[in-house]
Ligand SMILES: [Zn+2]
């Protein structure tokens with residue numbers, strides 16, 4: 001029926017997290033692996049690095065990912081260039097990927113009804129829920145809001161059980177054990193989110 005959400009089909013499974021955050025985490029890791037090598041081996045990446053640089057979070061992440069020699073080479077490039085850029089080529093890349101994932105989501109939603117869509121029941125964090133809804137028709141938006149509310153209700157139940165079982169930790173389920181981590185991402189987006 002129009003406006004009703006099929007609650008039985010939207011059960012959050014263990015480890016379910018915002019599917020866009022999940023994809024961005026994987027993009028971030030792959031791109032950082034590529035960048036940490038290319039910055040000191042490829043002219044185009046070197047040029048990009050010198051014009052955009054890395055933000056605080058991504059410089060630290062890359063430093064942990066790569067070798068001390070590579071970090072040294074990157075620092076030499078920046079210092080010899082005489083100007084420390086204030087942007088971040090990783091953040092820029094992730095923003096473009098995020099936009100592409102959101103576009104894909106909206107296209108999928110627009111391709112049919114929310115009831116038959118393959119993406120309408122996927123979990124979204126609060127920031128991505130707000131972004132994904134931009135440009136959707138009122139019915140699809142209402143449907144998505146119903147799913148989102150239902151996911152929040154499930155998480156709320158897991159969080160309350162988690163806290164209530166403080167004296168009997170072994171009774172906590174695996175879903176309850178991970179709820180605290182999933183709810184932080186759900187409220188504010190993934191760790192190191194660039195928005
Ligand atoms: Zn997200």
Ligand SMILES: [Zn+2]
Nearest residue numbers: 055058088091
């Ligand atoms: Zn960054």
